[in-house]
Amino acid sequence: NSESALLSDYEVDCDPTFEIERSNLTLDSMLGEGAFGEVWKAKLKRDGTELDVAVKKLKISAHEKELIDLVSEMETFKIIGQHENVLRLIGCSTGQGPLYVVVELCKHGNLRDFLRAHRPKEDKVKKSSQELADYLEPRKNEIADVELIPNLTQRHLVQFAWQVATGMNFLAEKKIIHRDLAARNVLVSEGHIMKISDFGLSRDVNTGNYYKKRGTGRLPIKWMAVESLDSNVYTIESDVWSYGVLLWEIMTLGGTPYPTIAMHNLYEYLQNGYRMESPHLCPQEVYQLMQACWQTKLEDRPSFKMIVDYLDWMLTMTN
Numbered sequence: 001n002s003e004s005a006l007l008s009d010y011e012v013d014c015d016p017t018f019e020i021e022r023s024n025l026t027l028d029s030m031l032g033e034g035a036f037g038e039v040w041k042a043k044l045k046r047d048g049t050e051l052d053v054a055v056k057k058l059k060i061s062a063h064e065k066e067l068i069d070l071v072s073e074m075e076t077f078k079i080i081g082q083h084e085n086v087l088r089l090i091g092c093s094t095g096q097g098p099l100y101v102v103v104e105l106c107k108h109g110n111l112r113d114f115l116r117a118h119r120p121k122e123d124k125v126k127k128s129s130q131e132l133a134d135y136l137e138p139r140k141n142e143i144a145d146v147e148l149i150p151n152l153t154q155r156h157l158v159q160f161a162w163q164v165a166t167g168m169n170f171l172a173e174k175k176i177i178h179r180d181l182a183a184r185n186v187l188v189s190e191g192h193i194m195k196i197s198d199f200g201l202s203r204d205v206n207t208g209n210y211y212k213k214r215g216t217g218r219l220p221i222k223w224m225a226v227e228s229l230d231s232n233v234y235t236i237e238s239d240v241w242s243y244g245v246l247l248w249e250i251m252t253l254g255g256t257p258y259p260t261i262a263m264h265n266l267y268e269y270l271q272n273g274y275r276m277e278s279p280h281l282c283p284q285e286v287y288q289l290m291q292a293c294w295q296t297k298l299e300d301r302p303s304f305k306m307i308v309d310y311l312d313w314m315l316t317m318t319n
């Protein structure tokens with residue numbers, strides 16, 4: 001199964017508004033890879049200048065399923081439009097050769113690893129067993145381009161959370177459900193701007209055209225709302241639940257949610273009303289927001305608009 005054979009099977013439409021001439025792209029180095037896809041740092045020649053970009057492409061090992069995922073991610077990108085806190089599609093190369101999806105480059109990598117890079121190296125503070133378990137997890141290779149924020153404060157963290165909520169509010173207005181919101185799927189670009197990414201699973205609730213099962217068959221269990229675990233229901237409100245888990249990840253500098261609970265037991269815990277404790281030194285107002293996001297009843301959870309307003313209020317109060 002070569003990529004071009006797959007492409008010809010599925011006839012990826014050339015969309016002139018987005019088409020990028022393949023010869024204007026130079027792939028420099030690989031930023032990351034999964035089983036079936038790769039992300040490359042690349043240069044795009046455009047109007048006499050060179051722009052740093054990221055290129056998503058499939059590996060030879062990819063199947064039609066992964067191609068469909070990548071194509072629908074691209075289509076979702078196109079209908080989303082532009083927002084500062086949502087990863088922007090620059091264009092794509094369809095025509096002859098493998099499909100390239102070209103997006104803006106986020107030089108600081110994903111939010112989870114970015115936060116983890118800010119943890120003190122030598123930690124003399126006594127830790128709870130939960131935090132300890134989390135610390136023992138191997139740290140991903142440091143990303144070459146990560147510029148640490150000196151003296152990262154709670155305020156920075158709340159600002160990150162505000163940015164993500166703003167991007168999610170924009171998606172919610174467009175009736176897009178993300179379905180895989182997590183710190184690993186938020187990218188950090190120049191100036192520490194948060195960009196929501198990974199629309200491989202997202203779905204336009206108007207048309208239902210963008211529904212897909214997860215590529216690898218793995219589900220983001222620890223980010224899933226109780227009703228998604230229970231009956232596979234995904235809504236804007238289940239994205240709000242995941243946002244609460246992401247907020248927890250932010251306030252723990254990239255902690256792993258429910259570190260002491262095995263994935264197969266999680267549903268029962270949640271059903272019995274168990275929720276994660278407040279992270280160490282987390283402002284009460286932020287923990288209350290997490291708890292609101294984890295309400296069992298969908299209608300009891302705040303909307304992204306309410307979350308943005310609430311965080312706005314917090315940032316104003318602590319200015």
Ligand code: ACK
Nearest residue numbers: 031032033039054103104105106109110
């Ligand atoms: O965690 P990372 O550094 O951030 O490694 C993964 C890898 O590629 C596979 O997804 C990184 N990545 C994905 N999209 C981009 C992008 N637009 N800019 C920079 N890095 C990216 C991601």
